[in-house]
Amino acid sequence: MVSLAPYVLKRPWLSRILKPVASWYVGASGYRKLGLRYDDLMEEERESVQIALKRLSSKESYDRIYRIRRAVQCSYQHKLLPKSEWTKPEEDVSYLQHIIDQVEAEIAEKDALDTASVIKKH
Amino acid sequence: MISRSSLARNAQKAACRSWAAQPLQRRAFAAAANTGAFESSDVSGLKVASRDAHGPTTKLAIVAKAGTRYQPLPGLAVGLEEFAFKNTQRRSALRITRESELLGGQLNASHTREAVVLQASFLREDLPYFAELLAEVVSSTKYTTHEFHEDVERVLHHKQATFNADVNALALDNAHAVAFHAGLGAPLYPTPSTPYQKYLNEEYIASYADVVYTKPNIALVAEGAPSQDLSKWVGQFFKDVPSASQSGQSLKVEASKYYGGEQRTSHTGGNAVVIAFPGSEVSNAKPEIAVLAALLGGQSSIKWSSGYSLLAKATAGTAGLSVTTSNLAYSDAGLLAIQLSGPAASVRKGAEATVKALESIANGSVSKEDVAKAVANAKFNVLDSAQQPDAALHLAGSGIVNTGSPYDIAGSVKAIEAVTADALKTTAKALLDGKATVSTVGDLFVLPYAEEIGLRV
Numbered sequence: 001m002v003s004l005a006p007y008v009l010k011r012p013w014l015s016r017i018l019k020p021v022a023s024w025y026v027g028a029s030g031y032r033k034l035g036l037r038y039d040d041l042m043e044e045e046r047e048s049v050q051i052a053l054k055r056l057s058s059k060e061s062y063d064r065i066y067r068i069r070r071a072v073q074c075s076y077q078h079k080l081l082p083k084s085e086w087t088k089p090e091e092d093v094s095y096l097q098h099i100i101d102q103v104e105a106e107i108a109e110k111d112a113l114d115t116a117s118v119i120k121k122h
Numbered sequence: 123m124i125s126r127s128s129l130a131r132n133a134q135k136a137a138c139r140s141w142a143a144q145p146l147q148r149r150a151f152a153a154a155a156n157t158g159a160f161e162s163s164d165v166s167g168l169k170v171a172s173r174d175a176h177g178p179t180t181k182l183a184i185v186a187k188a189g190t191r192y193q194p195l196p197g198l199a200v201g202l203e204e205f206a207f208k209n210t211q212r213r214s215a216l217r218i219t220r221e222s223e224l225l226g227g228q229l230n231a232s233h234t235r236e237a238v239v240l241q242a243s244f245l246r247e248d249l250p251y252f253a254e255l256l257a258e259v260v261s262s263t264k265y266t267t268h269e270f271h272e273d274v275e276r277v278l279h280h281k282q283a284t285f286n287a288d289v290n291a292l293a294l295d296n297a298h299a300v301a302f303h304a305g306l307g308a309p310l311y312p313t314p315s316t317p318y319q320k321y322l323n324e325e326y327i328a329s330y331a332d333v334v335y336t337k338p339n340i341a342l343v344a345e346g347a348p349s350q351d352l353s354k355w356v357g358q359f360f361k362d363v364p365s366a367s368q369s370g371q372s373l374k375v376e377a378s379k380y381y382g383g384e385q386r387t388s389h390t391g392g393n394a395v396v397i398a399f400p401g402s403e404v405s406n407a408k409p410e411i412a413v414l415a416a417l418l419g420g421q422s423s424i425k426w427s428s429g430y431s432l433l434a435k436a437t438a439g440t441a442g443l444s445v446t447t448s449n450l451a452y453s454d455a456g457l458l459a460i461q462l463s464g465p466a467a468s469v470r471k472g473a474e475a476t477v478k479a480l481e482s483i484a485n486g487s488v489s490k491e492d493v494a495k496a497v498a499n500a501k502f503n504v505l506d507s508a509q510q511p512d513a514a515l516h517l518a519g520s521g522i523v524n525t526g527s528p529y530d531i532a533g534s535v536k537a538i539e540a541v542t543a544d545a546l547k548t549t550a551k552a553l554l555d556g557k558a559t560v561s562t563v564g565d566l567f568v569l570p571y572a573e574e575i576g577l578r579v
Binding site: 054055057106109110113116 | 214216217220224267268271272
């Protein structure tokens, strides 16, 4: 996946300009109004995410399920949560992405080692 | 038809081969002159011992004073063993495995009551790689939560199950618990009924590692590595190993004390009895015990005969019984253990025969010849264990971490040679008069109490 984010984040002036736009966009995408965090939206149908979910602590795992069930309930009823229960921007922290990255790095390393070719130097 | 040129080529090859083989041969002669003792040295605070038989392979081991005896909470030594060769700050567990596989090396971690041993066996020329690896394992393992849950705990359950299905191991473990209570008496694996989740997690293991993986507490022992190369690589790679624990805690070491007593455990997996007495420590302060162990014996050292040992002769007619006697030596205590296993009725007979054999030694009714044979056998056992590569590494390493230098094998052999029949008599008498340790596992309806076979507990 190609992303412009690293390019933008490297340039403080650019990220300062784009920050309000980004915040508006995140708000408009609506998941915070259902009480979710961004990492709750990760698609689970991947090996790496499945492994990463198992590595969450029991508290994090419980809270995640709770948020998702609450959001599903809201979705059934075609309602949003009351404004006081929306996810605040400072609460919307990443708790899963770094574990997924770590698992993906492990899988990539395994693939690389599985297909390594040995060059004898002596 | 064979052309002249091909013949010439073959001759050339043969000449080449014999020339190439020469250095190896010369090495073999040098090896014969080697005394087989470890040379120890001190490389920036880390004690290193090596001996070199100039073979093509090398074994390198770290012996840490971190066995079950020293663990502050049950299971930490096992946890430390399982976390060996897992993810480190510099590379992943998978990479460690694959790389050592590519080099044809073998990695192995184990723990005993006194030590945790991390061992690598590899081709001689790969010494730098494996020295670096062992240093990395000791100084920068990550002790991650997910590895604890995914690997360490899973393996621990299997090991626990295997251990607890083995009546011999269980009986010996119980015998240690009865004989030494805490310290040496701590079980090798936490029993299934131990609420180990309370005591064992990656943080506790990491802090235990911080305490035990320090330069004064570990020894690096090498078999088949030249000492100059070794000290060069060790100086380079073991710089990061701390010389004192970062948390400032230190290892709690308590002197062992022998208590004795009896423990009976019912088990459906077989029958085993361990009859034990206070034994001799590794430094072999009581050489009579080693001779006594050889004299009691139980296993024949020659084919098609029950051999000279008293227990082998006494139990020759008992069906399915297996008896072994050994002096389990530790740094400051020992346990002379007679292990019997087999069908319950046979084990009962064997236990009775054991006490009778001990009494006959105490009476002095053992022939001079048998004593001479036992002395020779005890000598062989000591020397043989000092020559077996793995056992020798463990022995040298634990000698260094406990006393500062490898154990003096020649000295203990001399002491064994000096053992007389009278000394054996008094020792056996003292053992029978003192408190015995009896641990029984299996069919408790048939297996005897210590009192019944005439032992004081």
